[in-house]
Amino acid sequence: MCAIVGILDRRGRPIRAEELVRMRDEMVHRGPDDAGLHLEGPIGLGHRRLSIVDLSPGGHQPMSNDDGTVWIVFNGEIYNYVELAEELAKQGHRFRSSSDTEVLLHLYEELGEACLERLNGMFAFVVWDARKRLLFGARDRLGIKPFYYRSTPERFSFASEIKALLAGADVPREPDLQAVADYLYCGRALEGRTLFQGIRELPPGWAFRVDASSERFFEYWRVPGRESDSAISEADAVDALAALIEDAVRVQCRSDAEVGAHLSGGLDSSTIVCLATRARSPLKSFSIRSPGGAYYDETPFAKLVSAHAGTEYLEADATHEDMDAMVTRLVWHMDAPMPAPGGINYYTLSRLAAKHVKVTLTGHGGDEVFGGYPAQFAVGVGRTDMFPQTAPKKQEEPLFDRIRRAIAREGLSGIVRRLSARSQPMTPERLWIQLHCGLEPQIDPTLHPEFVAALAGYSPTESYLDAFRNAPSSNLFDKCLHHDLRCYLPSLLHMEDRTSMANSVESRVPLLDHRIVEFVARLPERFRPDTPKKMFRSAAGRWLPQAISARKDKAGFPLPVEQWFANELAAPTARVFASRTTLGHRIFNPADLKGGTFARQRGWSALNLELWWRIFVDRSLDPATPLSRVEA
Helix, strand or coil: CCEEEEEEECCCCCHHHHHHHHHHHHHHHHHEEEEEEEEECCEEEEECCCCCCCCCHHHHHCECCCCEEEEEEEEEEEHHHHHHHHHHHCCCCCCCCCCHHHHHHCCCCCCCCHHHCCEEEEEEEEECCCCCEEEEEECCCCCCCCEEECCCCEEEEECCCHHHHHCCCCCEEEEHHHHHHHCCCCCCCCCCCEECCCCCEECEEEEECCCCCEEEEEECCHHHHHHCCCCHHHHHHHHHHHHHHHHHHHCCCCCCCCCCCHHHHHCHHHHHHHHHHHHCCCEEEEEEEEECCHHCCCCCHHHHHHHHHHEEEEEEEHHHHHHHHHHHHHHHHCCCCCCCCHHHHHHHHHHHHCCCEEEEEEECCHHHHHCCCHHHHHHHHCCCCCCCCCCCCCCCCCHHHHHHHHHHHHHHHHHHHHHHCCCCCHHHHHHHHHHHHHCHHCCCCCCHHHHHHHHCCCCCCCCHHHHCCCCCCHHHHHHHHHHHHHHHHHHHHHHHHHHCCCCCCCCCCHCHHHHHHHHHCCCCCHHHCCCHHHHHHHHHHCCCCCHHHHHCEEECCCCHHHHHHHHCCCHHHHHHHHCHHHHHHHHHHHHHHHHCCHHHHHHHHHHHHHHHHHHHCCCCCCCCCCCHHCCC
């Protein structure tokens, strides 16, 4: 796990070492163990290393082949590197190290761009092929590892984090207002945009070729469609899935550094922990709890699994003091406003893990791959009664007060326009949007009129629905799964990557092994679940305590943020919202910012966006500043 950065000067000018070092070392948290640089005329490659496989200097990057004609910078892990090395050795390749980086380098020498078909892992890498004067790079199939780039007629530059690109020469810090609208609508920028103009994200499962005069970006992997002619029985399918999960955990336990696991007590992380103890024992497991009642504390389930699997159990608390202390720093690490409060939990867990291990396994992906969210069943099946209602009820503003405020802010014509937009027929697409998104900018009363006008009619809806409409199946449930896998999951993976790497910990996600994703996606239609994670639950039952395999009340890493905004953090958030700085950005309606209910309505997204703006655009806020000390 590392950080990569590079520049190709298309004018043929040499890359300055001091610029590349400055960009590279913005990401020292991703790789505190080693640093490297390769300069070759108009190409410059940089690397920060977190030593996981082959802890010796043999894993140093940038790494070259024997004659120095091919160089690579690589972030991630190739889990099947052992098997690939054996194959390559039989074909005459000789290795100087035992690192997966060198295996990837030799595989490119052997197969060229077709090397992507053989990789099982999480990765973002770039190869400089001096023979062809060409950069070739790719991001893993599910988007576990990040990759950002900026392309101009003069330069092509790339990095693992946006802040590294911003440290380059003459890179503007202009916000992309359409991406800001995306974030406020659905929690993330869409269509490969970032919140910075001119900086883009390489989509999951995509690769590129770039040289001095041209560039081509292309999709090399997509989720497959269902196989209608498969005669596999349910029992055999469950056994095959179990074997894939076991093997995914086994290969992802490969590490020359110590490995641990996150444990929430839910089906996904519990399965990973129980299997990991077979491959790596003894194993440390890390759990978290938050104040606010039983809904926010699942440690009794985590302790049950730990005792069953025989792990060393360790836990930490996530409190409002943690949010106050770390939210600004986390926005800096994210390079973007956080989509959800879960980032606080992720960071707290990784901070605990960093005291004991260098690698953690997590249960990310189970809900997206196997079907575990109520919205998937609401749209795809037409009911959600299989999900118990365990979440605390939100405190609602009295209806009369809401109507009075709305009329004062929008006028009767504005109210009519919003009601008209909401009165359209409830199609599956509209229901999906209603369950996941806010209002479109043109009818969102909390947005400043100048911000809406600057969008010039832009709507995020069509971009948001793209993954839903272009799923490899016409079945509604499949469309929901595909959208979550391609649109929602990347936001979770983004948070997991940044919060773990902020603590110099590598986070692995066995349930997103592409073999598992492809197997489930190809199963015939008769295997679609009618209850959450039906097939996965059947497979995992052989490893778990019955109380866990039958559990259906998993909360999903919640935090009592609304309680904090209403109580302990009410004063600092209100001060930020009502400040001249926030009002001057003209993103939110001034009347709402100064109102007492704004934090409850959209406090999380608005606060994160404002902190991001001050850190990256205005450059007026030190990321180490606690929320309670952010000046008005």
